[in-house]
Amino acid sequence: MVPVKVGEKFDYEAVNIDSDWNDSNDSELIMHTIHSYPAKFPAFIAWKAFEYAQNEGVKIKNVSDIFCGCGTVALEAKIHGYDFWGCDINPVATLIARTKSNTYNVDEILYYYERIKIKIENLDFPDDLYLRANARLQYWYYEKSYCVLYKLHYAIVCEIPEGKYREAFECIFSSILKACSKWLTKSIKPQVDPNKKEIDVLGQFDMHLHKFIKAVEEIKVANANTIIKCTNFLNEENLPKVDLIITSPPYVTSYEYADLHQLSSLWLGYADDYRTLRRGSIGSVYNSDAFFMDMKNLNNTGKNICEQLINIGMPMSKVKSVARYYVDMQNAVEKCYGMLRDGGMVFFVVGDTEYKNVKIQNSRHLVEVLEKNKFHDIKIGKRTISKRICIPYRDETGKFSKDKSKRKVYHEEFIISGRL
Ligand SMILES: C[S@@+](CC[C@H](N)C(=O)[O-])C[C@H]1O[C@@H](n2cnc3c(N)ncnc32)[C@H](O)[C@@H]1O
Known part of the structure; x- marks a missing residue:
């Protein structure tokens, strides 16, 4: 990590890859892999952030991740014995995050699983089950898969009382929904694969449940308090005081998380129309109604980037979303300042991207926001992103590609820290 200050002279591209943050020889807990999540770090x-902060003299008791996603920081905080507060606007994210950081008794999991299997065998639903399904689910599923999934979910809800076990089973259920649908495997964008074969739904569930049991068995219980809320961080008023914030915001002009989680949101009843879950999410094009005010509130870097994007003809709906993204980030950093105890530290993981040769420098924008909020000792390090994302282009369908004529996506990202 090297010191960084606002100013045109600092060349972000010239920052060296920091070997400390680039990789690790230690393998991750199985619990981190029970449900896929886009942009999970x-x-x-x-x-590493715990270690770094401690070496810098931060006394860690409480940790936070304000965009907690699937709860990577939450779980690590728990096993290191730190209390945790985190939030995410997407209910699928917080379902996964809570499941990962709860503790479970394996016998109880197996007990519920037996009851679910018996229930499914005895369920008899009307023949028109599929015809009465939500139109979006009909679009994504073959009839047979839909009916088995319906029975499975029905049995989970009937047999497990509300609480952490039901949530865990719903999380495992959610983890198989894409594989059991026509969703094009490995595509970032929601896209049907007309050639995808139906798979054995109950076999998938069984496999994922046993992986979850292994994950539970692997974790040595730590005594820490974890709170995970499903809320818009920018509107949240009851924020705790913490010593350390480790977070990664969505990338500007990236995908809509609500769209990527649409299967889980529909099945689990979080929304009848998953598009309603886009609102409030940072960087969503659906938030951009106050463009002129946003432009007025932007810092220099934000304004500069938006003006360049207008000049090269980026569609206005997108420019508006970039402007809103930067204003949201400015507000988020200000709120982080309010959460930190004296001497506390923040870590932001962000990547830069590019649109028709205009550099969309989230890193530079963030450093300027940190400085404005009186963070000091601001440092930056660079790391390469996981192997798949190292293929840094995307084709028209959203699939990663090596073709240089396609749209470039980030394949490196920055870790930016600041101190109160
Ligand atoms: C890059 S992901 C975080 C991934 C996370 N570090 C992990 O390992 O899973 C960014 C997250 O920010 C969430 N988000 C976007 N806007 C938000 C908001 N206004 N309030 C809270 N969370 C938000 C998204 O739903 C997404 O899960």
Whole structure:
């Protein structure tokens, strides 16, 4: 990590890859892999941040991740014995995060699983079950898979009382929904694969449940208090005081998380229309109604980037979303300042991207926001992103590609720290 200050002269591209943050020889807990999550960062980022902060003299008791996603920092905080407060606006994210950081009794999991299997065998649903399904779910599923999933979910809800065990089973259920659908495997964008074969739904569930049991058995219980809320951080008023914030915001102009989680949101009843879950999410094009005010509130870097994007003809709906993204980030950093105890530290993991040769420098924008909020000792390090994302282009369908004529996506990202 090297010191960084606002100013045109600092060349972010010239920052060297920091071997400390780039990789780890230690393998991740199985619990981190029970449910896939877009833009999840590797667990070692969290434990390296703990180590780094401690070496800098931060006394860690409480940790936070304000965009907690699937709870990578939450779980690592728990096993290191730190209390944790985190939030995410997406209910699928917080379901996974809570499941990962709860503790369970394996016998109880197996007991519920037996009851679910018996229930499914005895369920008899009307023949028109599929015809009455939500139109979006009909679009994504073959009839047979849909009916088995329906029975499975029905049995989970009937047999397990509300609470952490039901949530864990719903989380495992959610983890198989894409594989059991027509969703094009490994595609970032929601896209049907017309050639995808139906798979054995109950076999998938069984496999994932046993992986979850292994994950539970692997974790040595730590005594720490974990709170995970499903809320818009920017509107949250009851914020705790913490010593350390480790977080990674969504990338500007990246995907809509609500769209990527649409299967889980529909099945688990978080929304009848998953598009309603886009609102409030940082960087969503659906938030951009106050463009002129946003432009007025932007810092120099933010304004500069938006003006360049307008000049090269980026569609206005997108420019508005970039402007809103930067204003949201400015507000988020200000709130982080309010959460930190004296001497506390923040870590932001962000990547830069590019649109038709205009550099969208989230790193530079963030450093300027940290400085404005009186953070000191601001440092920056660079790391390469996981192997798949190292293929730094995306084709028209959203699939990663090596073709240089396609749209470039970030394949490196920055870790930016600041001190109160
Ligand atoms: C890059 S991901 C975080 C991934 C996380 N570090 C992990 O390992 O899973 C960014 C997250 O920010 C969440 N988010 C976006 N806008 C938000 C908001 N206004 N309040 C809270 N969370 C938000 C998204 O739902 C997404 O899960």
